[in-house]
Amino acid sequence: MRFALQCSSFVLAACGVLSAAQADTVIDNANGYTLNARGDVVRFASLAFDDRGRITAVGAAQEVAARAPGARHVDMRGRTVLPGLIDAHGHVFGLGEMLTQLDLSASTSLQGALASIGAYARANAQGAWVRGRGWNQENWKLGRFPTAAELDAAVSDRPAWLERVDGHAGWANSRALALAGITNATPDPVGGKIVRDANGVATGVLVDAAQGLMKKVLPQPTEQEGRTMLDKALAAMASVGLTSAHDAGVSAVQDRLYRDYADHGKLTARIYGMIGGTDADFDQLSKNGPLQGYGKDMYALRAVKLYSDGALGSRGAALLAPYSDDPHSHGLLFHTDQEMDAMIAKAMKKGYQVNVHAIGDAGNHQILDTFAKEIPANHAEALRHRIEHAQVVTPADIPRFKTIGIIPSMQPTHATSDKNMAEQRVGAERIKGAYAWRTFLQQGSRIACGSDFPVEAPNPFFGIHAAVTRQDAGGQPIAGWYPEQEMSLKEAFRCFTLDAAYAGHQEKNLGSLEAGKYADFIVVDQDLFKMSVYDIHKMGVLETWVAGRQVYARK
Template structure:
């Protein structure tokens, strides 16, 4: 017995009779689901033509062109990750990945093994460490790294991307001394004597990263290739890339021009500085290469992350009195950046995690809308992680999209309430509060901060539990999403957040035939199985870009 009532959707032929064209495919014996007219519907057959959906419906649809028997497997619209970092994923595939390792000792063992296996590397680089997983729950030090790699510089980015950890060699190359100041929006972690320990928060990371050789053109090409392959294998047909430079946009265009862009990318220009000036000369690019690319938005960051206590809070951290986090820009500065983006016709998407950062961002959007009008740009707050209860209604008043990442809640639940306390957490990861007031939620992962697998996010949305099913009823279960709300947030509403709901996000006649075939029924399996879902095939514009049917 299904846990939801579905409408079996039958569409009469919307086009003239079809010939046996090789570009026509009919999928039969499908267990398909999609959102249509704000309802979840099920279907057994789907016809695609020239890369787009022609008909979706029941058994009575005539079979045309190539007939593909799905053998009862489940079809879903292609999943859209509304906030991620494509090149970050690619370089994570190239460098060492220490994400999820639960002790400092095991992390160091992995770094040592990687360094020994790659003696030709000038720098040892990687990502993923998370001290909140370790028993000591303390930042690591340069001395720790020196034990395993003393002779070459090492630089490892924290899992959230908002802190870096270097060894003594790296700090020597960066000329770090006791006199090195904390930059605006950053912090050098120091010991009791004032000496830098090896961890650098947010803007302070640049002290070290500016000395790391830039990737070669071949390394960048390989990183993008690996990222696209990885996304396709996980069922992601479209991704919103949260902040890119001009150089990366040129690489994306090259891949698209060569027919190698197997995942659609809705790119955000990184900030309103030189890259924006260069990339905005001809205005927003709404579609490039048949919707394979778009460049009509800007990404700005207002604060750091909760795990490193860099998220900007109105009051001090509950577990670190005196520390309110890091606000990257004062109100006037942020207002000017938003004005520049909005006045040029760009959707503006701002990273805000702490309640103070969210308040400052809301103020910036309010003044921009007052000055320039709504313009239908669909501005977004990225993460909207800890929001004061009195500020949540302002998202609706300003018609903002909440771009949130479900796995952040289940990754952070081991420390979030320690950071902000029992009252402020009521406005944290507050998905249903946003939905109940009519705010659109665009879901994503923030990979490589979180795992690229979108079914981890679908599972977190539905359960608010870890992969062992804890806590038993979910963490703050009143904020859970239904399975229908979850699917919508990863498909149609994510497409809406990119101005693409007319061409992506659901399997409807006239839209691109982006879909996945999976090994179990998302709406029928026990909730604990959702994260275990395997993608068998991924299709973009009617072409199979990944297949694992065996």
């Protein structure tokens, strides 16, 4: 009989806090895989953990049973058990927000998107705004951004604001533009762009920092709405096998919710937080220095997230030479070198790991230069600083990640999502340094893998599939997109486990199933190491366990 989710002393999906008197538990008859300290894949049949959720033994059934006398036993019935997977770059509240709004990620045409927007507006007539996310003009084959006039045709009775799939551009209707005070005469803010037509008319799309003009008038979520977002995000993460996520941009409001959830045993995934920026929220949150091990190691806030540039799809990524498909644009650096130096130094002086978003080769170059200067100046070598995305890097700069000691935090599904436009943006030569996982691995860099959800789906098996095949879910291109940069299955597995844990200073507690570490594991419906790599994206999660607590079971 299938092991059922129920209220008992060792299964607590909705039942409260683990009992201090709970006996050790043994997971038996598992087709288990994990990694050892060297990163080798090793097999196990049984796993024992104590009432703190710490692993006490792992290995052959008889050996584990001998070390856990009197323990409760849970029969896995030969199913595959893996370490819980870690997303090294996501936006937890962004995922929850997307799950409460209109999702346009599946739209394949402007007309289809407008139909969905109109239907959503009619079904949510009580809303003061129409909000959504996920559109991608590249998938619509428009050759341009959509316009406010087109959005007005779908919703004109109230303001509408729809974020692009990457979050680096937004599409407004005329009512929203008017509320934000955006006219043809409104100047572009530093680090942003108001898209205009040939006559200088603002068309309705705001890129990067220009989105701040709209965000000033958007209604802020209530506390209850924030809790709903967090609940939905945590449920989605558990259902795809994520037991930990690095949240790339935590606000003071979100920090309060995380602490509250950790205090009350409501976090069903470990959160490694990055404070969003070095302004007022940083000043408030950093008063007592980095937060580690909060709520029985369920929450940490020991990093800072900064931005160097925008995204490739909206041509906001900063390039050293003009875009191949727009010779009048280099993209946008968000800050001068002096400003970036000051922000990074401020965070390092407080003892924080600094993780900087950099997509274009100019953005990556700026951050590498700044790290090369500020890390020794602030004696911050041990903090494991990161560049988030490291997406298009000039080949001469790739070795600097290793020599300076920077972790490339990369998202495999970005390559398979961007392949329809990336080479158009940067050309045949610069693409050689783009999504260059193999090049980084060969020089000895540890890659921390993630998804950048909700930009991409949070499912880590989509990322493992993309990493080893360089194909999308439809199996295209057949030979893989620049397949010379693909990872092996072991490398991809490691970058979503041990190396993601390392990037969060958590490798002693997470990333593999070894004695002394937490019993964060998942049960899946296929054998990852025996199935066809081309089917990995079809993997289903049956159960998710965090610190020996079952937080998800597929119905």
